[in-house]
Amino acid sequence: MDCRIKEEDSSGTNTSARTGEIAPELLDMGARARKAAAVYGAAGTGIKNKALLAVAAALERGRDTVLAANLEDCRKAEAAGTGPALLDRLRLDQSRLDGIIGDIRKVASLDDPVGTVLDSRVLPNGLSLTRRRIPIGVIGVIYEARPNVTADIASLCLKTGNVCILRGGSETLGTNREMVRLIKEGLAEAGQSPDLVQFIDSTDRALVSQFLRMDQYIDMIIPRGGSRLSALCRSVSTIPVIVGGFGISHIFVDESADLTRSVPVIINSKVQRPSACNALDTLLLHRSVAGAMLAELLPELERHNVSLVADPESFGILQALGCTRLEAAGPDTYDTEWLSMTLGIRVVDSLDDAIEHMRCHNATHSDAILTDSLENAKRFVENSGSAAVYVNASTRFTDGGQFGLGAEVAISTQKLHARGPMGLEALTTYRWICSGDYLIRN
Amino acid sequence: MDCRIKEEDSSGTNTSARTGEIAPELLDMGARARKAAAVYGAAGTGIKNKALLAVAAALERGRDTVLAANLEDCRKAEAAGTGPALLDRLRLDQSRLDGIIGDIRKVASLDDPVGTVLDSRVLPNGLSLTRRRIPIGVIGVIYEARPNVTADIASLCLKTGNVCILRGGSETLGTNREMVRLIKEGLAEAGQSPDLVQFIDSTDRALVSQFLRMDQYIDMIIPRGGSRLSALCRSVSTIPVIVGGFGISHIFVDESADLTRSVPVIINSKVQRPSACNALDTLLLHRSVAGAMLAELLPELERHNVSLVADPESFGILQALGCTRLEAAGPDTYDTEWLSMTLGIRVVDSLDDAIEHMRCHNATHSDAILTDSLENAKRFVENSGSAAVYVNASTRFTDGGQFGLGAEVAISTQKLHARGPMGLEALTTYRWICSGDYLIRN
Numbered sequence: 072m073d074c075r076i077k078e079e080d081s082s083g084t085n086t087s088a089r090t091g092e093i094a095p096e097l098l099d100m101g102a103r104a105r106k107a108a109a110v111y112g113a114a115g116t117g118i119k120n121k122a123l124l125a126v127a128a129a130l131e132r133g134r135d136t137v138l139a140a141n142l143e144d145c146r147k148a149e150a151a152g153t154g155p156a157l158l159d160r161l162r163l164d165q166s167r168l169d170g171i172i173g174d175i176r177k178v179a180s181l182d183d184p185v186g187t188v189l190d191s192r193v194l195p196n197g198l199s200l201t202r203r204r205i206p207i208g209v210i211g212v213i214y215e216a217r218p219n220v221t222a223d224i225a226s227l228c229l230k231t232g233n234v235c236i237l238r239g240g241s242e243t244l245g246t247n248r249e250m251v252r253l254i255k256e257g258l259a260e261a262g263q264s265p266d267l268v269q270f271i272d273s274t275d276r277a278l279v280s281q282f283l284r285m286d287q288y289i290d291m292i293i294p295r296g297g298s299r300l301s302a303l304c305r306s307v308s309t310i311p312v313i314v315g316g317f318g319i320s321h322i323f324v325d326e327s328a329d330l331t332r333s334v335p336v337i338i339n340s341k342v343q344r345p346s347a348c349n350a351l352d353t354l355l356l357h358r359s360v361a362g363a364m365l366a367e368l369l370p371e372l373e374r375h376n377v378s379l380v381a382d383p384e385s386f387g388i389l390q391a392l393g394c395t396r397l398e399a400a401g402p403d404t405y406d407t408e409w410l411s412m413t414l415g416i417r418v419v420d421s422l423d424d425a426i427e428h429m430r431c432h433n434a435t436h437s438d439a440i441l442t443d444s445l446e447n448a449k450r451f452v453e454n455s456g457s458a459a460v461y462v463n464a465s466t467r468f469t470d471g472g473q474f475g476l477g478a479e480v481a482i483s484t485q486k487l488h489a490r491g492p493m494g495l496e497a498l499t500t501y502r503w504i505c506s507g508d509y510l511i512r513n
Numbered sequence: 514m515d516c517r518i519k520e521e522d523s524s525g526t527n528t529s530a531r532t533g534e535i536a537p538e539l540l541d542m543g544a545r546a547r548k549a550a551a552v553y554g555a556a557g558t559g560i561k562n563k564a565l566l567a568v569a570a571a572l573e574r575g576r577d578t579v580l581a582a583n584l585e586d587c588r589k590a591e592a593a594g595t596g597p598a599l600l601d602r603l604r605l606d607q608s609r610l611d612g613i614i615g616d617i618r619k620v621a622s623l624d625d626p627v628g629t630v631l632d633s634r635v636l637p638n639g640l641s642l643t644r645r646r647i648p649i650g651v652i653g654v655i656y657e658a659r660p661n662v663t664a665d666i667a668s669l670c671l672k673t674g675n676v677c678i679l680r681g682g683s684e685t686l687g688t689n690r691e692m693v694r695l696i697k698e699g700l701a702e703a704g705q706s707p708d709l710v711q712f713i714d715s716t717d718r719a720l721v722s723q724f725l726r727m728d729q730y731i732d733m734i735i736p737r738g739g740s741r742l743s744a745l746c747r748s749v750s751t752i753p754v755i756v757g758g759f760g761i762s763h764i765f766v767d768e769s770a771d772l773t774r775s776v777p778v779i780i781n782s783k784v785q786r787p788s789a790c791n792a793l794d795t796l797l798l799h800r801s802v803a804g805a806m807l808a809e810l811l812p813e814l815e816r817h818n819v820s821l822v823a824d825p826e827s828f829g830i831l832q833a834l835g836c837t838r839l840e841a842a843g844p845d846t847y848d849t850e851w852l853s854m855t856l857g858i859r860v861v862d863s864l865d866d867a868i869e870h871m872r873c874h875n876a877t878h879s880d881a882i883l884t885d886s887l888e889n890a891k892r893f894v895e896n897s898g899s900a901a902v903y904v905n906a907s908t909r910f911t912d913g914g915q916f917g918l919g920a921e922v923a924i925s926t927q928k929l930h931a932r933g934p935m936g937l938e939a940l941t942t943y944r945w946i947c948s949g950d951y952l953i954r955n
Contacts, residue, residue, distance in 0.1 A: 332951040339953035464949030507906030509774040511781035
């Protein structure tokens with residue numbers, strides 16, 4: 072039987088009219104992915120781990136060709152005038168490749184969530200009901216720059232019985248192509264279909280919009296890029312999308328906070344890796360401690376060359392303290408994810424004002440309160456809306472590795488399906504299994 | 514602080530350009546819903562139950578005005594030439610209203626999933642990590658006909674700390690308007706914001722497409738209608754959508770099945786309520802038992818006036834058995850959800866062929882195997898892709914009430930977030946709560 076001629080989404084409506092033309096090679100990839108998923112989804116943990124180790128071995132063997140391809144990508148990028156920061160992100164060397172291969176073996180060693188029983192009971196009529204974790208099916212991932220993402224996604228999907236279709240960034244096309252070639256080699260050696268990991272080997276942007284409408288073949292789309300990519304996926308995709316990786320991170324310094332102990336937490340949240348999505352963007356200060364907090368904090372901020380963008384009140388305090396890197400806040404200040412050594416600062420009247428500020432300024436990712444008041448900690452946790460909320464800890468912890476998930480496919484900032492760091496469990500769904508003795512409904 | 518002037522989706526990108534104009538009254542509803550959700554989401558179970566009981570009491574008091582409004586809706590529908598089946602679906606009477614009010618009180622008596630800890634641990638660095646269930650936030654529901662849906666959705670959302678914005682069918686506009694008026698009255702009496710349950714009091718279809726792009730205010734869209742509505746939501750919505758309620762339901766009669774005991778299960782799946790989405794659409798017969806099974810089944814099918822659409826092989830068998838209501842299968846037969854007393858029949862060579870047939874014919878909802886072979890039951894369960902898979906039981910059990918969920922907001926046929934009947938738990942998400950002693954990341 073061949074499903075690929077059918078053009079129906081899972082709601083049964085013919086979509087071809089709605090979605091316009093989709094390139095035949097994409098439809099073919101989708102059909103092969105769906106077919107491979109139907110088989111691999113039922114594979115046991117041992118079989119899946121064997122595939123992972125074979126993939127790691129293949130990359131091990133092929134490391135020279137991967138590094139050669141990456142060198143070529145970097146040359147092109149440099150010639151195209153790519154900045155040093157991005158260049159560093161796409162560059163591979165022996166030790167980074169060791170890390171990538173090691174991570175694949177680590178994923179093999181993690182527990183497999185598939186097959187877990189979520190709940191189970193026997194109904195009065197004798198129907199036995201079990202909710203069991205199963206793979207999602209076919210997962211499409213659109214990402215940029217860092218070539219390690221190719222291996223991360225592939226290994227997490229292979230561990231959970233999912234098939235992935237990857238669409239990497241143009242700047243790492245050669246590196247990704249070579250890595251996927253080796254991954255398929257490893258899969259074949261393990262007796263698995265090379266269709267389990269597929270790669271859109273093209274930089275044609277038109278393909279992305281077509282890819283996003285292949286709801287008859289793809290169950291979930293994960294965009295790993297900036298907010299523009301997420302917005303494109305949300306508006307164009309007919310496939311459920313996990314939006315993530317973006318959000319304004321806040322720290323609120325409560326009136327009861329231990330100011331001296333707060334300094335290192337604020338500094339760590341801001342400077343430990345300013346380009347990360349969980350790095351601090353906006354510091355909210357309770358009016359009663361604003362002056363004292365900034366007096367203790369400023370020397371450390373200046374030592375790390377952090378520039379400040381301040382509301383009138385904190386601006387006045389900072390000016391009086393002789394702050395050099397200082398600007399007045401503008402209309403977009405508190406909606407800006409800095410991803411750099413810049414920090415927004417604002418004085419608020421109360422915990423409720425802080426919560427209201429966060430509610431109005433896209434607090435969806437990671438927010439922290441620094442406080443010694445149990446009551447205020449509780450209220451902050453209950454009322455802040457982010458995926459990860461912190462009490463007296465750095466926002467930098469929002470990370471699959473830090474949370475002990477082993478790895479992450481993304482950090483979800485939406486409400487549906489998964490929130491925060493998405494590990495293996497977030498790559499599963501469940502099925503109701505119902506057994507009876509030729510049982511009918513009355 | 515006022516968020517309503519901001520036009521940002523949760524990925525922080527300005528959407529106004531992308532989404533075109535959204536009616537101010539819709540944006541206003543959204544802003545009020547978001548604001549109400551921020552407060553009500555932290556309410557305890559006692560407070561939420563109090564609100565539910567006040568809503569039930571208000572509907573109790575206002576039953577005459579509801580019935581009057583419904584009578585008027587039915588008059589208009591009749592005048593517009595609406596068929597008896599649909600008329601029956603939108604008609605309310607004293608006993609149906611009793612049922613609706615009783616269901617609200619029942620929801621009040623159910624366990625509240627919000628606040629449950631999904632998992633919790635302390636990391637080696639001392640960070641204490643807890644994953645806790647919280648409300649989703651603001652839920653948009655687009656539905657048709659049956660006025661009880663208005664009360665069902667409102668009560669399930671109120672129980673789980675969510676705010677809902679309802680868009681009912683034009684044929685029940687008056688009934689829904691009156692019910693929502695009373696629900697708001699009850700909420701006010703319980704000291705809650707009337708914004709917790711909102712109603713788009715218009716039949717203007719253009720508003721639906723605008724509603725579907727309010728991702729800055731709405732967290733989840735549930736379309737409860739036909740497959741066209743689901744497809745519209747998928748293609749237009751920038752908000753995560755739960756697609757459901759549609760799918761081809763299959764029963765596979767395995768060679769080892771007890772044929773005599775299979776008859777009532779097949780009949781129950783088909784005729785107990787043919788208009789339901791979990792009613793049997795396609796009967797797959799293993800070649801080795803096709804003749805014997807049809808011989809036992811046909812008299813019962815004819816007794817219930819079921820018309821059959823058969824592949825060549827079963828057509829031949831049925832003809833030989835003197836079947837009267839018989840047609841030859843066409844290209845769309847096995848992709849048709851009949852919702853009527855029609856049944857598709859096909860003979861297959863093996864369990865694998867049955868699974869392959871289901872994979873190609875939109876098996877996403879409810880499928881059953883009738884078998885006495887443990888091995889085949891296991892293989893069917895592992896390889897069929899539907900939200901609910903049955904062994905020796907009627908597909909008609911796929912229902913929130915039957916599954917003991919108390920009630921349902923929808924039956925999801927997609928992979929993300931929830932599958933099958935969606936009860937209270939499916940109206941929650943989770944948050945990571947992380948506490949440390951002024952802890953930083955190294």
